[in-house]
Amino acid sequence: MPAFAANLTLMFNEWSFLDRFDAAADAGFTAVEYLFPYEAAPDAIAERLARNGLQQALFNLPPGNWAAGERGIAALPGRFDELTSGVERALDYAAATGVKRLHLMAGLADSKDEEAASCYRRSIVYTAERLAESGIDLLIEPINGRNMPGYFLNDFGTAERLIAELDLPNLKLQFDIYHRQVLHGDVTMALRRLLPVTGHIQVASVPPRHEPDDEELNYAYLFEEIDRLGYDGFVGCEYIPRGRTLDGLDWFKPFSRS
Numbered sequence: 602m603p604a605f606a607a608n609l610t611l612m613f614n615e616w617s618f619l620d621r622f623d624a625a626a627d628a629g630f631t632a633v634e635y636l637f638p639y640e641a642a643p644d645a646i647a648e649r650l651a652r653n654g655l656q657q658a659l660f661n662l663p664p665g666n667w668a669a670g671e672r673g674i675a676a677l678p679g680r681f682d683e684l685t686s687g688v689e690r691a692l693d694y695a696a697a698t699g700v701k702r703l704h705l706m707a708g709l710a711d712s713k714d715e716e717a718a719s720c721y722r723r724s725i726v727y728t729a730e731r732l733a734e735s736g737i738d739l740l741i742e743p744i745n746g747r748n749m750p751g752y753f754l755n756d757f758g759t760a761e762r763l764i765a766e767l768d769l770p771n772l773k774l775q776f777d778i779y780h781r782q783v784l785h786g787d788v789t790m791a792l793r794r795l796l797p798v799t800g801h802i803q804v805a806s807v808p809p810r811h812e813p814d815d816e817e818l819n820y821a822y823l824f825e826e827i828d829r830l831g832y833d834g835f836v837g838c839e840y841i842p843r844g845r846t847l848d849g850l851d852w853f854k855p856f857s858r859s
């Protein structure tokens with residue numbers, strides 16, 4: 602049975618950020634993920650995790666100026682010092698939360714730009730090696746250009762080649778099934794091939810990015826396939842509820858701890 606992590610950036614928005622941990626646990630989740638923890642104190646998050654018996658599945662390293670439209674800095678020339686200090690900040694939160702995988706966002710840059718590609722590789726190598734000292738995996742995620750126009754890493758093949766070429770033991774793929782379907786389709790065959798390098802899976806319906814129970818993809822089949830493949834990581838529920846979060850959890854009932 603997949604281990605689902607509620608995505609507290611998109612789900613449980615009826616509650617304040619810290620109260621979303623309680624709401625997710627009450628709804629039967631045993632793990633959580635979100636984009637960024639940095640507006641809450643590490644201890645406050647740790648307390649919510651412990652109080653609710655929740656595991657921290659994932660969060661992202663600092664992305665640059667998100668409010669100004671930045672979507673990561675790893676591929677951006679001239680931002681390496683900021684990247685290294687962001688890694689230390691993320692490690693403080695990792696120590697408090699016990700998270701074992703962090704996602705590094707590439708940023709908005711031309712995917713054919715050689716300087717961006719070189720910055721991206723340098724950032725990945727640095728970050729992976731620094732995280733390895735704490736036993737943490739580094740994830741990279743291809744993101745489709747409809748949701749994030751201009752995002753540098755917009756192709757699963759590029760991510761697959763990069764992971765193979767860099768050959769870093771803790772560099773893994775964040776396989777977001779929603780992005781995979783929008784970008785390329787062929788989800789099941791890609792899962793089968795890429796599972797050995799996959800460190801985290803995320804789900805949502807396609808195309809509206811809602812609960813994984815309808816529209817273009819057959820998630821009942823895909824959840825069984827994830828089990829058949831022996832995947833033992835988390836499946837992040839990175840979806841926008843159609844209405845109130847709790848009203849959209851019928852799909853989750855067979856997997857809930859309550």
Ligand SMILES: O=C(O)C(=O)[C@@H](O)CO
Binds near residue numbers: 661777780803839
């Ligand atoms: O957009 C997505 O998909 C994500 O997983 C976010 O974490 C972007 O980092």
Ligand SMILES: [Mg+2]
Binds near residue numbers: 803
């Ligand atoms: Mg995702």
